[in-house]
Amino acid sequence: MAAGFGVSLPAVGSLTTAFAVGVIVGAPLVAMLSLRWPRRRALLTFLITFPLAHVVGALTHSFEVLFVTRVIAALTNAGFLAVGLATAASMAGPQAKGRATSALLSGVTLADTAGVPLGAVLSEVWGWRSAFWGVAIVSTSAVFAVLWSVPATPVDPAVPSVRHELRAFRTPRVITTLVLGAGQ
Known part of the structure; x- marks a missing residue:
């Protein structure tokens, strides 16, 4: 990648950092932005x-465009996880919330555990762009x-406001959980 884009190895490493920061920062922001959807x-x-x-990342020949696609992918990943967890919990009902959220998080863990090494193999065999194509193909199946x-339902009028959600950041337990999660 570095040679293909004419950038340094640390610059290529910043793509991973951009994704990680995008997920950490993006999860609460994108979740709040999508509250009324x-x-x-x-x-x-x-x-x-x-x-x-x-x-777009697989097709681009611009490192800057690739960097932006990593941030966009991170934000959408974070948004999907935030909304997906809430959706799974609400669809499962009170007795099965834990099981539903565990299933979703298990899928994310499996995707990371199997997907990262598989992406590395694809990259070695067919080049880094093949890993991006693989992610695009596999994640498209989730649309279906x-x-x-997921039923098409209107927004619940009882959904809290963004201001209400931001108040949660005043809670020491929430802050501790976020700090511990970010340290992972």
């Missing part, structure tokens, strides 16, 4: 934008899963 629409928006960012399983 119907959940199905929010999930589909994130799931369509995520593979598109990877397609959301279309099939």
